[in-house]
Structures are given as structure tokens and as C-alpha cells.
Amino acid sequence: MSDTTTSPKSAPLPVEEIESAVIRFAGDSGDGIQLTGMQFTTTTAFAGNDLATFPDYPAEIRAPVGTTAGVSGFQIQFSSRQVLTPGDAPDVFVAMNPAALKANLHDIKKGGMIIVNKDTFNAANLKKAGYPDGKNPLEDGSLSEFRVIPVELGRLTRNALDGMGLTATETERCKNFFALGMMYWLYDRPMAATLKWIETKFKKNPKYVEANHKALHAGNAYAETAEIFGHHFRVNKAPIKPGVYRNITGNEATALGFIAASSVCGRPLWYGSYPITPASDVLHELSKNKNFGVKTFQAEDEIAAIGSAIGAAFAGHLALTGTSGPGVALKAEAIGLAVMTELPLVILNVQRGGPSTGLPTKTEQADLFQAMYGRNGECPAIVVAAATPGDCFTMAYEASRLAVKYMTPVFLLTDGYLANGSEPWLIPDASKLAKFDAPALPPVSEFKLYKRDPETMARPWAAPGTAGYEHRLGGIEKQDVTGNISYDPDNHERMVRLRAAKVNKAAQDIPPLEILGEKKGKVLVIGWGGTYGAITAGVQNLQKAGKSVSAVHLRHLNPLPPDLGDIMANFEHVVVPELNMGQLLKIIRAKYLVPATGLNKIKGQPFKVTEIEAGVDAILNGGK
Amino acid sequence: MADNKDEMEILPAAGPIVQTAKDFKSDQMVRWCPGCGDFAILATVQKIMPTLGIPREKIAFVSGIGCSSRFPYYMNTYGFHSIHGRAPTVATGLKCANPDMQVWVVTGDGDGLSIGGNHLIHALRRNVDLKILLFNNRIYGLTKGQYSPTSEIGKKTKSSPMGTIDAPLNPIALALASEASFVARAVDTDLPFLGEVLTRAAKHKGSVFIEIFQNCIVFNDGAFESVVAKDVREDRMMKVAHGKPMIFGAKKDKGIVLNGLEPEVVTFDPANPPKNLLIHDEKAPSATLANFLAHMGEPVPQGVFRAVERPMLHEMMDAQIDQAKTAKPADLQKLLTGPETWTVAA
Numbered sequence: 028m029s030d031t032t033t034s035p036k037s038a039p040l041p042v043e044e045i046e047s048a049v050i051r052f053a054g055d056s057g058d059g060i061q062l063t064g065m066q067f068t069t070t071t072a073f074a075g076n077d078l079a080t081f082p083d084y085p086a087e088i089r090a091p092v093g094t095t096a097g098v099s100g101f102q103i104q105f106s107s108r109q110v111l112t113p114g115d116a117p118d119v120f121v122a123m124n125p126a127a128l129k130a131n132l133h134d135i136k137k138g139g140m141i142i143v144n145k146d147t148f149n150a151a152n153l154k155k156a157g158y159p160d161g162k163n164p165l166e167d168g169s170l171s172e173f174r175v176i177p178v179e180l181g182r183l184t185r186n187a188l189d190g191m192g193l194t195a196t197e198t199e200r201c202k203n204f205f206a207l208g209m210m211y212w213l214y215d216r217p218m219a220a221t222l223k224w225i226e227t228k229f230k231k232n233p234k235y236v237e238a239n240h241k242a243l244h245a246g247n248a249y250a251e252t253a254e255i256f257g258h259h260f261r262v263n264k265a266p267i268k269p270g271v272y273r274n275i276t277g278n279e280a281t282a283l284g285f286i287a288a289s290s291v292c293g294r295p296l297w298y299g300s301y302p303i304t305p306a307s308d309v310l311h312e313l314s315k316n317k318n319f320g321v322k323t324f325q326a327e328d329e330i331a332a333i334g335s336a337i338g339a340a341f342a343g344h345l346a347l348t349g350t351s352g353p354g355v356a357l358k359a360e361a362i363g364l365a366v367m368t369e370l371p372l373v374i375l376n377v378q379r380g381g382p383s384t385g386l387p388t389k390t391e392q393a394d395l396f397q398a399m400y401g402r403n404g405e406c407p408a409i410v411v412a413a414a415t416p417g418d419c420f421t422m423a424y425e426a427s428r429l430a431v432k433y434m435t436p437v438f439l440l441t442d443g444y445l446a447n448g449s450e451p452w453l454i455p456d457a458s459k460l461a462k463f464d465a466p467a468l469p470p471v472s473e474f475k476l477y478k479r480d481p482e483t484m485a486r487p488w489a490a491p492g493t494a495g496y497e498h499r500l501g502g503i504e505k506q507d508v509t510g511n512i513s514y515d516p517d518n519h520e521r522m523v524r525l526r527a528a529k530v531n532k533a534a535q536d537i538p539p540l541e542i543l544g545e546k547k548g549k550v551l552v553i554g555w556g557g558t559y560g561a562i563t564a565g566v567q568n569l570q571k572a573g574k575s576v577s578a579v580h581l582r583h584l585n586p587l588p589p590d591l592g593d594i595m596a597n598f599e600h601v602v603v604p605e606l607n608m609g610q611l612l613k614i615i616r617a618k619y620l621v622p623a624t625g626l627n628k629i630k631g632q633p634f635k636v637t638e639i640e641a642g643v644d645a646i647l648n649g650g651k
Numbered sequence: 652m653a654d655n656k657d658e659m660e661i662l663p664a665a666g667p668i669v670q671t672a673k674d675f676k677s678d679q680m681v682r683w684c685p686g687c688g689d690f691a692i693l694a695t696v697q698k699i700m701p702t703l704g705i706p707r708e709k710i711a712f713v714s715g716i717g718c719s720s721r722f723p724y725y726m727n728t729y730g731f732h733s734i735h736g737r738a739p740t741v742a743t744g745l746k747c748a749n750p751d752m753q754v755w756v757v758t759g760d761g762d763g764l765s766i767g768g769n770h771l772i773h774a775l776r777r778n779v780d781l782k783i784l785l786f787n788n789r790i791y792g793l794t795k796g797q798y799s800p801t802s803e804i805g806k807k808t809k810s811s812p813m814g815t816i817d818a819p820l821n822p823i824a825l826a827l828a829s830e831a832s833f834v835a836r837a838v839d840t841d842l843p844f845l846g847e848v849l850t851r852a853a854k855h856k857g858s859v860f861i862e863i864f865q866n867c868i869v870f871n872d873g874a875f876e877s878v879v880a881k882d883v884r885e886d887r888m889m890k891v892a893h894g895k896p897m898i899f900g901a902k903k904d905k906g907i908v909l910n911g912l913e914p915e916v917v918t919f920d921p922a923n924p925p926k927n928l929l930i931h932d933e934k935a936p937s938a939t940l941a942n943f944l945a946h947m948g949e950p951v952p953q954g955v956f957r958a959v960e961r962p963m964l965h966e967m968m969d970a971q972i973d974q975a976k977t978a979k980p981a982d983l984q985k986l987l988t989g990p991e992t993w994t995v996a997a
Contacts, residue, residue, distance in 0.1 A: 073993045220991075269997040273989045283987055290983045297748060316986065317975035322747060322968055327773040331740040334733070334770070338713070338744025341731055342752070346744070364734050454992065457983040491729035491745065491752050494708040499677070499723050501732030511679070512724065 041258045042215055047106035048262055049114030050210070053131050054123025054144075056099040057089055059203040064101025065449075066207055066221045072274050072451050073220055075264030076105040079560060080449045081113035081633065086304070086387045093147075093155035095130040107263040111560035113448065115635040119213070121206055123147065123180070125156035128164060140174045140256075142209070144202070146181035176255055180205055187245035188238050197235075201242035208246025215261045218243055268453060275452040277416040277445035277557075278305070281349075281375065282312030284423025286319050287457065289345045292431055292464050295320045297339035297346045299332035301354060304387040305443040306377035309349045329357035333374070337361060340370040341500065343490030345427055349375035352394045353384065355401065362436055363402045366526060368500040369477070369486050371430035371437075371465070374398075374408075375423075378442040378556075380631040389631030390444035392556050393607040398438040399585055399614070405523045407530040409433065410585040412440040414559035417452040419445060422582060428463045433533050434485035440584075442606075444633045445557040471495035476510030484529035486510070534586040540594060544570055544577030550647055551598035552578040553591075553623070555611055558634050562604055565639025574647055584611070592619050602626055602646055604639055670701040677727040683718060688839035688865035689786065693725055695842050696755075699850050700728075705753055712755045713742040715762040718793050719786040719865070722757040736767025739774035742781050743964070750965040753853065756783040760801040761791050764822060768800075775829035775858045777964045782852050782859040785822055786839075790871035808870075822862045823945040823956060827938045832857035834941060834956040838864045838879050844890065844953070851955060857963050878951050889950035891931040893958070896924070899950050907947075914947050933958045 050067070054060045061082050071078050083100040090097030104114030116136035122128040124147040135141060148165050164170055165177055184202040204225075211218050222240055229235035250256060275283075289296035298321065300310045314323045322339070326332035333348040340346035348358065355362075355376050365372045378394045380386025398410045409429050413422040419441050426439040465488045466480040476498045477486045489496035498510065506513035507521055543566055554562040559580050566578040579594060581587065595601055595615075601623035603612040609625035616623055626642040628634055675697045683689045700710070710728040714720035716735035723730030729752070733741045738756045746754045756774075763771050763785045774781055790808070791797040797810040801822065805814040826834045833855040837845040845863065852859045864875045878887040889899035889907070897907040898919045906919035906928045917925050932940055933955050941957040 069991060075993070075995065264995075267995045269995050271988070271992050271994050273992045275989075286986065287983060290981070295748070297744060299744065317972045318979045319981045319983075319986070320972055320976075322972070324744070324747070326740065327769055330737060331743075331770055331773065334737040334740025335744035335747075337733070338731070338741035338746075339748040340744075341741070342745045342748035344744075344748045360734055361737065368731075454988050457987055490749070491711050492709055492749055494706065497708055497727055497729055499679075499726075499730035499732065501723070501730075502734055503732065 042261045043258055044261050044263065046108060046262070047104060047110070047114075048119065048214065048260065049102065049104045049117045049136075050119040050121070051100055051102040051117040051131065051134070052121045052123075052206070053098055053100040053127035054203075055092055055126070056085055056087070056097050057092070058099065058123050059200070060099045060101050060123070063203045063207050064103060066224060067210060068103055068274055068449060069224070070211065070216050070218070070220050071103065071105045072272065074216060074262075075267070076107065076262050077110040077265035077267055078103055078105040078451060079110050079113045081444065082447045084388055091155070093124055093126050093152050095126045095156060098127050098130040100127075100131060105262055107265050109265065110450075111564040112633070112636055115637055119210075121210065123203070123206070125152050125158060125164070129156045129158065135173060137172050138174070140176060141170065142176045142178060142206070144180040144206075145177035146179050148177075178209070178255070183245065183249060184242055187241050191234070191238055191241075193234070193238055197238065201238050204239045204242040205246035205249075208243040208248075209250040211243075212247045212250035213256055213259050215259050218247060267451070270453045272451045273454055274449050275417055275420070276308070276447060276449045277413065277419040277441050278308035278377070278447070279312055280417055280419035280452065281413075281423045281439070281441060281446075282309050282316075284420040285313065285345075285347055285373070285427060286316055286321060287420070287460055288424045288427030289321070290319060290457075291460050291462055292345060292427070294343060294345040294431070294464075295322060297322050297324070297336055297344040299324045299326050299335035299339070299346070299348045300350065301326050301329045301332045303351045303354050305379055305446045306349050306351050306354075306375065308446065309375060309377070329354040330361060333358040333361040333372075336372055337365055337368070337370060340365070340372050341368075341491065343488065345431065346371065347373040347375065347427070349377070351377050351379050351387075352381050352397060355394065355397055359402045362408065363404060363406050364502045365436045366402070366406050366408060367502050367505070369434045369526075370500075371434050371488070373423075373426045373430050373437050373439055375439045375441070377446045378440060386631040388443065390442045390557065390633055391606050391629065391631060392440075392442060392558070393610065393629070394440065395555075395584065395607070395610040395614075398440060405527065407527050408585070409435055409437040409530055409533050410440065411437065411583050412556040412581070413445055414556065414580055414582060416445050416448050416450045418559075418582070420452070420455070424460065425582075428461070429533055429536065431465050432463055432485065432536075433483050433529060434465060434488060435530060440556060442557045468493075468496070475508050476500075477505055478508050479525075479529075484525070484532050531586045534589050537583045537586070537588045539590050540579045540581075540588050542577055542579055542594065543567070545575070546577070546594070547597040548577055549575035549598065550577070550600045550602055550643060551595060552576060552602045552604065552639075552643060553581065553611070553615065554578065554604055555581040555584060558604055558606065561634035561636050561639050564636040565634075565643065568636065568640050569643060574644070576643055576647065581611070584614075587614075587618065595619060595621055600624065600646055602643055604634060604642065606634070668704055668706050670707065672697045672701060674707060675700045675727050677725050679724045681725050682721065684869050686868040687718070688788070688867070689719060689722070691839050691842055692784070692786065692845070692863060692865065693722065695845050696849060697726070699846050699853065702850065703753075703853050709751055710753045710755070711742075711745060712757060713738045713745065714757045715767055716793070717759040717762045717791075718867075719757050719759040720762060736762050736765070737770060738762070739767065739770040739779070739781065739783065743774055743777070743779045746780055747965045747968055750780070750969065754781050756781050758783065758785050759792075760785065760787045760789060760799045760822070764800040764820060764825070772825065772829040775826055775831035775860060778830070778832055778858045778961055779964045780857055782861075784861050784863060786863050786865040787822060788865045788867040788871055789819075789874045790867050792867050792870055796870040821945060822860075824942060826860035826862075827941050827945055827957060830938075831860040831957070832961055833859040833958045835860070836862045836864070836953045836956070838875070838884075838888075838953060839866060840879055840881075841884070848954065851958070855958060856960060878949065887949055887951065889952050891933075891944065891952050891954040891956070893931055893933045893955065895931055897929045897931055905950075914943065916950070
């Protein structure tokens with residue numbers, strides 16, 4: 028970044044081409060930060076950059092105004108090359124108030140640009156943000172490592188909207204668009220998409236359309252004429268696979284994956300759920316799409332949510348229940364019932380920081396053991412996990428397919444980072460989605476409730492209403508083949524082993540792992556879930572530096588991919604980065620008896636690329 | 652289905668369906684204690700089933716955990732023996748997924764009122780078309796004799812050797828508070844009357860709650876004997892019927908009048924009936940009269956307390972889906988594409 032330009036005022040300001048940029052907006056949770064971020068994202072996507080976003084918002088809807096507890100943030104990385112994460116340290120940071128500055132300063136790149144809403148840096152707000160009396164970071168030199176650009180956002184917005192007859196509050200609400208207009212100028216972006224969005228959003232209130240348009244234009248013009256930035260940047264189009272794209276969050280993609288699965292297998296979708304952060308958006312998305320025959324049921328509690336799904340699965344629906352870790356804890360007994368009755372059921376866990384209520388709006392990967400083992404008895408279920416926001420579509424579809432094909436509960440693990448993060452998504456061709464359904468029902472004369480399909484070991488799925496197949500299911504141990512109640516010791520052991528064998532059968536559906544890098548070398552990094560981007564970017568950086576590092580990313584966690592053991596055997600060290608205390612690590616150590624090393628972070632925040640690089644590099648150097 | 656023969660099998664038989672009680676008996680041995688009240692209830696249910704004109708594949712019994720919850724295994728219909736307290740949730744999913752099914756829930760005072768109390772009230776208030784039968788024996792049977800949420804205060808059991816200190820709840824009042832659209836009570840020793848109540852319940856459209864006084868011969872024998880014994884029941888219980896005056900007694904010589912807001916037993920002489928004798932109205936828009944009966948004490952009312960109609964959950968769910976389909980036909984590709992796209996050229 029360079030700011031030495033001294034061009035004459037009349038000439039257009041120069042443009043500097045840069046490869047990538049990371050920017051973060053932050054302000055009070057009522058400041059419209061998420062909205063501003065999403066608008067910048069849409070415009071960036073339309074401009075042809077690759078990108079990834081990460082919203083970071085507080086658990087409180089409206090925490091006390093002006094405090095660090097109420098700071099909401101939105102970060103985006105965009106680039107003319109492949110983008111795998113929302114970026115480590117922002118190059119440009121927009122702080123709407125002192126609390127936003129205080130809460131985020133430690134993340135901002137040294138030498139980076141900080142645009143602050145100067146109007147808010149008064150004694151009262153500084154005090155609310157927790158700055159000592161009489162201390163103003165804009166004046167005391169504490170920001171000398173950054174390029175600080177104070178902008179009177181409030182006053183300038185008021186000037187721009189003067190005479191429109193808006194109330195002070197209405198005017199105040201437009202200041203985020205003033206800031207967005209400035210950012211559009213800084214990154215040489217067209218404003219058409221946002222102008223159109225404003226028209227649609229406020230179509231019932233033309234005054235707001237005009238006000239927000241004015242604020243956006245005013246911010247843009249201010250950035251140019253006041254020459255506060257000196258010059259602007261251009262991030263060229265990224266070499267992205269050709270096709271039609273949209274922006275998608277993980278929760279949206281999850282919902283679409285479920286609807287697609289329901290459409291393709293021809294079974295109506297049932298979603299039993301109880302509102303919980305960060306999974307509620309899946310319930311909202313599905314509820315919007317009842318025209319697909321989607322039945323959403325907002326239950327009285329987590330147990331009723333899964334109970335209703337089990338009832339719908341019994342009735343022949345594609346049945347799902349969605350929640351986060353605390354909800355899965357409540358559903359545990361019912362998951363056991365679905366395992367025992369061998370009904371297809373997808374349990375979505377959008378993981379958050381735990382234990383207990385933990386960190387509801389923050390991300391973590393600490394529910395893998397819960398999915399694997401968190402029930403009474405020997406109670407196996409298939410476990411899959413999505414790697415990116417867009418991959419949530421693929422894995423929601425995969426979870427549904429496996430559940431129906433193998434007649435078993437399947438856990439789909441995503442996390443808060445994937446759920447709310449977004450990325451450009453190559454829109455799939457609906458006609459090319461893989462067809463699937465349960466094995467065909469045998470004729471009545473050959474029907475036995477627990478007589479298994481030879482290929483999948485699935486039992487027949489005879490829905491109530493079908494004459495001749497009347498049967499009773501239940502949670503008491505089943506006699507092999509007949510499905511009658513049985514307390515026979517030998518039968519119990521046989522059934523425990525059969526249930527485990529059936530889940531393991533799903534390994535035959537897992538495609539070979541893709542190895543990032545050489546097939547043989549010093550270190551193999553094994554990741555799973557939402558850490559994909561950071562791990563991939565970190566490993567690519569190490570590879571560019573000539574290090575002998577490869578990576579595989581697991582999307583199937585139970586059963587594990589059948590080729591994983593052979594792949595590991597070709598490396599001297601195995602490193603498993605996880606946002607937990609080492610859960611996949613312990614599974615891998617136990618199953619393969621390899622001395623794998625963990626690389627763990629439990630801060631409620633995703634990995635930074637540099638953390639992966641440093642952690643893996645330490646192992647390369649230390650040889651351990 | 653390609654095979655015509657199979658297709659024939661799944662179609663309902665033309666004309667009236669001929670089924671007998673035997674058609675509803677499964678091949679499983681019934682395993683309740685000899686003398687258990689559950690036998691009589693099972694026999695009565697099996698007896699009324701053929702009279703409903705519903706083929707057995709369109710009927711499902713769903714239960715939780717407890718002695719009563721073994722019920723589905725003995726019915727040759729579809730059935731689901733789920734987990735403790737959760738039967739209404741499974742039944743809700745089943746009913747809404749396949750509204751053609753007639754879904755019965757069999758539960759007990761522990762399963763339905765203790766661990767599953769939350770699901771019970773929500774299934775009733777949503778007006779899910781479920782026929783919920785609560786076998787109330789005022790004790791935990793399957794866990795061998797602890798007090799239940801309907802055990803009388805002071806009751807000595809294995810878990811309350813000095814007597815319970817928990818006040819019992821009133822199942823009928825709870826069902827009424829939950830806005831169940833059909834609320835009734837019957838007794839396991841008066842089978843013709845139980846059969847009548849069950850038949851009416853089967854024909855009711857909406858959430859049904861029936862409390863059935865049921866004797867546990869092992870852990871709480873005679874729990875209701877003081878009111879249900881043959882020699883006293885006419886005087887200590889009262890059968891209510893819609894539009895009929897509230898009279899009872901072996902000689903039909905007693906009636907109920909309102910004294911302030913409390914019931915008062917008065918002598919009933921048909922030649923000179925008391926002019927303020929209460930008339931039962933199960934269809935009253937408010938549940939006031941039903942609540943009055945629920946809290947009456949003796950005579951213990953039985954029969955239908957309340958029977959009103961309101962939209963059922965599955966109807967409203969399907970109506971919204973139809974409405975959504977009419978407004979916007981399902982197009983998966985359009986959904987995946989979303990409102991805003993951009994094209995990356997080759």
C-alpha cells in the first residue's frame with residue numbers, strides 16, 4: 028500500500044491495483060453493520076472477486092449502546108485470486124464508535140487504515156467504551172501505528188439529508204450508507220447493486236429510498252472530493268470457475284440442501300426445531316419455502332422437535348431436526364430411539380462455543396464427541412461435516428441421502444462460522460443432483476421388519492397407511508429379522524454389532540480423499556469442518572515456501588474415509604488442527620494408533636491462516 | 652408400484668370394511684399383571700375398533716414408557732412404543748405427516764403428566780388430531796411403586812415412606828386449561844360406558860384427552876375403589892351427558908345445583924325437579940362449566956366434559972402449504988439460483 032500520490036485536484040485520483048484486501052466494519056449492534064457488510068459483499072461478488080465473509084456479533088440483541096459488549100462486526104476478504112478465509116488482520120477498519128475501535132484494535136494490521144466516526148468520540152462515548160477519563164485514542168498518539176482517518180459521519184450525513192424533513196433518528200440511521208459510499212469509492216466499486224437494493228427494501232417508503240440513496244452518494248462524493256484517501260484501490264476479477272454464482276451463507280445452503288434432497292427423493296420434508304442460536308436461520312429459511320411441501324414445526328422444546336421428526340420419519344417423510352450443541356444434549360435419548368428403530372433422520376448441529384450455554388454466537392468444533400458418543404448404550408450414527416458455507420448444501424444433501432439409504436440417524440455438523448459466513452457459490456444444476464431413495468419395499472409375503480437389504484443392511488421402510496405391513500416399532504431391543512421385542516442375550520449382542528456394521532457400511536459411499544500437495548512427505552495436516560479455509564490457505568503458504576506439507580480435509584467422520592489410514596502412512600507426522608481440545612485427534616490416535624499431534628484453539632474464533640502456518644511450521648522444525 | 656396384485660392389496664376394500672375385534676389383536680403375548688385394569692381397556696379398544704369403519708392400516712397407536720405404554724404391541728395396527736413422556740411428539744409428527752392416519756396415544760399418569768407434561772399440554776393446545784388416553788392409576792407401576800403426580804398427598808410409597816409432600820394435579824383441569832377440544836373421563840370397570848366414550852373420541856375431530864381411572868392391582872390396588880366399586884359408584888360418581896340435567900344416584904334421586912360458585916347436591920324428585928338444576932353443555936364456547944365439573948370432587952363426574960371443534964394442526968399446516976404452492980409454484984432450480992446472481996465468463 029502506498030499513499031505518496033500528489034495529484035492535482037482536477038485530475039482523477041490514481042488507482043492502485045492490489046491483489047487482496049481485508050476490511051472490517053464494526054459498530055453498535057443496532058448500527059446496521061451486518062447489513063452494510065452484506066451490501067459490500069454483494070457488490071464485491073458482482074465485481075468478480077473471490078471472497079469470504081465472517082460476521083461476528085454479540086449474543087445480546089441490543090447490548091447497552093456504546094459499550095464493547097454491544098459491538099457487532101463484519102469482515103470480508105476479497106481478492107483477484109482464490110479466497111479461503113475472511114482474512115486474518117483487516118487492512119481497512121471502519122469503526123462507528125469508540126467501543127468498536129477498542130474491541131477490534133488488537134486485530135487490525137499494523138500500518139492499516141482506520142476510518143473512525145469522529146462525531147462519536149466524545150467524553151460520554153469514550154467513557155462507555157471504557158477508556159480512562161480524559162483519554163481519547165484519536166488524540167493521545169496511541170494509534171500512531173495506523174493510518175487514522177477521522178470522518179464526521181454524523182454531521183456529514185446530516186448535511187447531506189438536510190431539508191428532507193427526516194427526524195434525527197431517521198437521519199442517524201443513514202450514516203452506515205454514507206460510510207459504505209466511502210468504501211465503494213475506496214475500492215473503485217459501482218453502487219448500482221446497493222442503490223437497487225435500497226429501492227426494493229424501502230419500496231413502501233420513498234422518503235427512505237431517497238435518504239439512503241443520498242447518503243450513499245454523499246459518502247462516495249466525499250471520499251473523492253475531500254481526497255481523504257489520496258488514491259483508490261482496484262481488486263481485479265479472480266480466476267473463478269465459469270458459471271452462474273450467487274452469494275450464500277452456510278445456513279442458507281443447509282436449508283437449500285435439505286429442500287433439494289426432499290425434492291429429489293420425492294419425500295416431503297419435515298423439520299422439527301426449537302429456536303436456538305446459531306441454527307435458527309435454517310428454520311427461517313425452510314419456513315419460507317412451504318411451496319416445496321416443506322413442513323416446519325416449531326416445537327415446544329428440543330425433545331419435541333426431534334420426537335416430531337421421528338414420527339414423520341415413521342410416516343415416510345424425509346425428517347430432520349436442527350439445533351446447536353445444547354439442543355443435541357436434550358435430544359440424546361430420542362436419537363437413541365431413532366438408532367434402535369432404524370429410522371432415517373438428519374440431526375443438524377450448528378456448533379457454538381460450549382459447554383452449557385457457552386458462547387452462543389461464537390464458533391467452535393467441540394461437539395464431535397457428542398455426535399459420536401453422546402448417548403446411552405452402543406449407539407452409532409453416521410457423522411458428516413461441511414467444510415465451507417457453500418459446502419453446507421452438499422453435505423446437507425449427503426446427510427439426507429445417507430440417512431434414507433442406510434435407514435439411520437445422520438449427524439450433520441456445521442458451526443457458527445460456516446452458518447453466518449458467506450462465499451460465492453456456483454449454483455448447482457438441479458437436474459444433475461444424484462437420485463436416491465430407500466431400498467424398495469419387499470412384497471407383503473416376504474416382509475419382515477428387520478430383514479436387511481444385502482447391500483446397505485437397511486431394514487424396509489414401510490410407512491403407516493400401507494395395508495399388510497402393519498408393525499410396531501419401539502425402543503426395546505429388537506429380535507433380529509422379525510423386529511419383535513427380545514431380551515435374549517445373544518440376540519442383543521448380534522443386534523449391537525449389526526447396528527454398528529450398518530453404519531460402517533456407509534464407508535462404501537465415501538469418495539477417495541483429495542490430497543492437497545504431495546502424496547508423501549513430512550507432515551500431513553488433517554482437518555474437518557469449518558477450518559477448511561484456514562488450513563488450506565496455511566498449507567498452501569507453507570508449500571509455496573518449499574515446506575513438505577500436505578493436507579486432507581474430512582467431510583465424513585463416522586465412518587471415516589477408508590483410504591485415510593494408507594494416506595497417513597506416507598507421512599512422518601500427522602497434525603490435526605481443531606477448534607477444540609483434540610477430539611478428531613483422539614479418534615485418529617485410537618483408530619490408527621498413530622502419534623498424531625493436535626493444533627488446538629478454543630477462543631470461540633476461527634483459526635487465522637498464520638496460526639495454522641506457525642503451528643505446522645513448529646512441528647516441521649521441531650520434528651515432533 | 653408395478654405389480655397389479657400388490658396395488659390391489661394396498662387399496663381399501665370396496666364397500667363397507669368388515670373387521671372384527673380379532674383383526675386388531677396382534678400375535679404378541681399380553682404381559683400385564685393378572686387382574687390389571689389395562690386388560691379391560693385393551694379389550695374395549697379392540698372391541699370398538701371394528702365399529703369405526705377404518706381399516707387397521709390407517710390406525711396407529713403411539714405410546715411412551717410405563718405399563719400402559721406396552722399397549723401398541725398388542726394392537727395389530729401400526730404402532731410406536733417411543734420413549735418416556737414423548738409419545739405426543741412422535742404422534743404429532745406422524746399425524747401431520749400422514750393426516751389419513753387415525754392416531755391414538757396411550758399414556759399414564761407418570762408418562763403423560765410428569766416427564767411428558769410439557770408435550771401433553773402443547774399437543775392439546777395445538778389441537779393435534781390425537782386421541783390421548785391417559786390411564787391414571789395414581790402410582791408408578793413399571794418402576795415398582797413410587798408415587799406419581801396424581802398420588803394423593805400423604806401417600807406412603809417406597810419413595811415416600813413418610814408420605815408424599817407433593818400436591819397432586821388434576822388431569823382433567825390440566826387438559827381443559829390446555830384447550831383440548833375433547834375432554835372426558837371413564838373407568839376401567841364400566842366397560843360399556845368406556846366403549847361409548849372411546850367411540851365418541853374416535854369420531855371427534857381434534858385433540859382428545861380421556862382420563863381413564865385404572866386399577867393397579869399390585870402397587871395401588873383399590874385406588875379408586877371408594878368411588879368406582881359397584882355398590883357405591885352410582886351414588887359417588889355422576890355420568891354427564893350433553894343437554895341432560897346433572898342427576899345421579901342409584902335411585903336417580905340426587906341432582907347438582909349451583910350454590911354461589913360451588914356445586915351443591917340436592918334431592919331430585921322428577922315430579923318436582925329443582926328449578927335451578929344444572930344442565931350439562933359440552934359444547935359451551937367457554938370451558939367454565941367443564942372446569943366446574945373438573946373441580947367438583949364428589950360425585951366424581953364421568954363422560955364428556957367438553958367437546959368443541961376448532962381448526963386442527965394438520966389442516967392448518969396443509970392449508971399453508973397449498974396457499975404457498977398456489978402463490979409460487981415450486982421450482983427447485985429457481986430456488987437454488989436465488990434473487991441475485993452473477994456470471995463468471997469462461
